[in-house]
Each structure stands twice: as structure tokens, then as C-alpha cells.
Amino acid sequence: MRMVLRVSFGTMAAVAAWLGPQPALAQDPALLDRGRYLVEVTGACGNCHTPMGPQGPVPGRALAGGMVFDEPPFRAVASNITPDPETGIGRWTDAQLARAIREGIRPDGSLIGPPMPMTLYRGLSDRDVAAMVAYLRTVPPVANAVERSVYRMPLPPSYGPPVTSVAPPADHPVARGEYLVNAVAHCMECHTPMLPNGQNDRSRLGAGGVEFRGPWGVSVARNLTPHESGLGSWTDAQIIRAVTEGLSANGRPLAPPMAFAAYRNMTQQELGDLIAYLRSLAPQP
Template sequence: MRWMLGAAVAALCFAAPGAALAQEAALLERGRYLVEVTGACGNCHTPMGPQGPLPGRHLAGGTVFDEQPFRAVAPNITPDPETGIGRWTDAQIATAIREGKRPDGSIIGPPMPMAFYRGLADRDLAAMVAYLRTVPPVRNAVEKSVYRIPLPPSYGPPVASVAMPAEDPVARGAYLAGPVAHCLECHTPMLPNGHSDMTRLGAGGMVFRGPWGETVGRNITPHALRDWTDAEIERAIRTGVSRDGSRLRPPMAFWAYQHMSPRDMGDLIAYLRSMPAQQ
């Protein structure tokens, strides 16, 4: 982890001044895109009101997820030194995102999708950390999460290194649906222990409660999408309009996904088409 972040910094330090600035700008732009668009981190970490995100509270935490296994409260991930992550090192932020472990050694529980985030590529993880450093700090202390299930001592051995996906539409789409946008987290049934049922990826069924009422994650495998065109799938993801013209509801982050690049959207749809059908 430290090697990965150090390598990113070293690449900037040894580049020519103009090239270093261009690399830094590219890293920050990639981080912005991951955090604000495909990752839609604000969907959980920005407190919401009846009309959407609360003004001046971007990524400041406080959203409550009250389910049978837990009462989880999204933390403040702005650089505020007192209530956010301002005093964390880059490596500590990266470890929290990809391995679910805070600087004090405590484990981050669901609904943080650790089963998927462990697959974040080194370059993308470094970009996310760099971008989070630039977010305006917001002072907002949030209550601690309460878990009615035991949390594991870890989510696996430390992640040494993860490469970017192969330049193949399905491989890139799988990376988007899993580690980046974690579509499979919300569209996969939840087990009693609060984690995703990895044997039923994409089958839907998870219940979400919020200011919008109660919604159920839909089946996004070919079993449900076989009659949908690519254009209809894209419209649903970007705008929240279903195949029959009805409106889809939160917590699907249409506000973020509407800005997804055409290539990423095409790759994501290619992957959804390739998934095993689940009923």
C-alpha cells in the first residue's frame, strides 16, 4: 500500500515540471471522476434531505442506515482535522477504502462494500486519495455505528497490489460494476451477516429505506434485462427512467451516473449482458 502511493508521488517528483503538473492534474481529475461520478461516494457520505443533498455538507457524513444487522452511520470523509480525515495519512486513507481498517485498527463494517473495494486498482486508489485531499473540509461530527453482528478481524490479508483491468469491454465493465461503482453491492441480496450473497450477484432484492420511502434493488442480470435494449439500460442508469417509462427511485445515484463517460457506460452494459442469469 505504501509502495503504491509512494510510487505515484515519485513519478510526479521525477517528471519535468510541466509533465509533473499535467500528471497531477490527470490524477486529480481521475480521482474526481471516481469519487463524484462512477463511485458516487456522496450517495452515502453526503447527508440527504427530502430535496436531495444538504447544502454545504458534501461528503460530511451523517447518513443513517438502520437495518436488522446494524445501525450504520456514514462517516465524514472531508479533510476536516477534527471530525473528518484531515489528520490521516495517504496510506491510512487508502487502507480504510480498500481494506476497511481505520488508523486505530478498528474495522469498518457494512454497508461499506469491502468485498468489492479490495479490487480497486492501485492507480485509481491513489487518485481517489489525492482528490479527497482537495474536497472542502466540513466540520461535522457524526455518531458511531452500532453493529448487531460480529465484525471480522479483517477482510483478508493486506492487499499488495492491484492492476488496472484488461483493455476489454467486459473486463472493464466488471471492474466498474464491482470495485468502482459497486453496482453489485446494491443489486445483490444481503445475507443475515450484513454482507452480499456472492452466489447471487445481481439478483436484486435488497431493501432500501430513506426519505424516498422504501425501494428494492432490481435484478440486473440477463434474466431481467433480456428484453431491454442497450439504449434503454443506459437511459435507466443515467436518468432513472425505466423501460416502460416509469420513474426509478433512490438510492440509485442518477445524479452522478448521468456524467459517466460513453466508454464506461458501454463497458458496463457489456458486462451486465455477460453475467450469469439470476432469477
């Protein structure tokens, strides 16, 4: 016997909050669109969470995890962040997923380690983290069990106190750019020198110098500050070309792991905000 249950929208919202993950059709279209932009473009989550083959991203495996980051302090394996219930985040509640993104804590209480930029993701606004969660519910689930990461360095007890509420940035180019570069695109995670404890040296914000090894060889994160050894002599157009096309000021191709394929879809306003913020940084040699 089939039962048809009719409930009000208010009741549906209450039940959805109690049950946790719900179908994307129940979500706000504007929120989903924002989440897609954050995950696929400025956040470039697939740059780490989508497995790569010789020809680029493996078809049909978007956000399914498995990328390995083998560095002296750790062998980190990107997790499956598709809604697969067995190997991904399908059984996680919205609150658990939001907590994992902003605080680096899984539902079982274990801590997510580097290279996830947890100290920066703590700055994601409430609406943006809700948008990311909503969008991740809509991506095709992929069954892909990945191995556990191994850390040869002590992880902190936490990345800070619980995140309660984060407001969006002030409506000003530099403030919006700071939010974009740090909390969303996490540029400073790669472009700021590291301390021995694995944390960024915030006193040298944007000074570059971090090395990345891969099939391309060794790439070194550029100095993003207005110093003469950084972007001091670059025009706005050259910076935009570097971010969206992967070409240096002199036309030389830039190496991975910069997510040029994602950043090329950034809006003109956000590219302008990014430049405004980078121009505001203290010059670092």
C-alpha cells in the same frame, strides 16, 4: 525572521512521502481529475457521505458525513471524509486513507462496517485508489462530528489479507465493465441477494431482491442479469436511461438509493462497458 528553503523536486517528493497528506497543488493534475471522476461520478461517494435534506444534498456539506442507515443488523452513520483535521480525514496519511478504502481499517485499527462495500473496494487498482486519495485532499474541509455506528451483528476480524497491489483491468469491454460494476460503482453490493451473515450471495450475482427503506418507502434492487425477469428484454438504450436518468424501460421513475444524479455524468465508453459486462452475467431468475 523568515527562512526560505530551496529544495529539489526529488527532495520534495521524499519529504511529502514522509509527512503524509500534502496540498493538492503538489499532485498530478491527471490523477486529480481521475480521482474527481471516481469519487463524484462512478463511485458516487456523496450518495452516502453527503447529508441529504428535503431538497437533496445539503449545500456546503459535501462528503461531510452524518447520513444514517438504520437497518435490523446495524445503525450505520456515514463518516466525514473531508480533510477537516478534527472530525474528518485531515490527519490521516495517504497510506492510512488508502487502507481504509480498500481494507476497511481505520488508523486506530478499528474495522469499518457495512454498508461500506469493503469486499468490492479491495479490487480498486493502485492508481485509482491513489487518485481517490488525492482528490479527497482537495475537497473543502467541513467540521462535522458524526456519531459512532452501532452494529447488532458480529463484524469479521478483517475483510481479507492486506491488499498489496492491484493492477488495472484488462483493456476489454467486459473486463473494464466488471471492474466498473464491482470495484468502483459497487453495483453488486445492492443488486446481489444477501446471506444471513450480511455478505453477498456470490452464487446469485446480480439477481437483485434486496430491499431499501427510506422516505420514499421501500425500493427493491432490480435483477441485473440477462434473465427474462431481469434485463433480458431491455435494450442498451433503456439500460443507459435507467442508470443515468432513473427511468425504467416503461418510463416509470425509479426510486432511490440509486445515484442517478452522479451516474448521468458517466462517459459513453463506461456505459458501454457496463452493458457489456451485464450482458455477460449468468441469467438468474
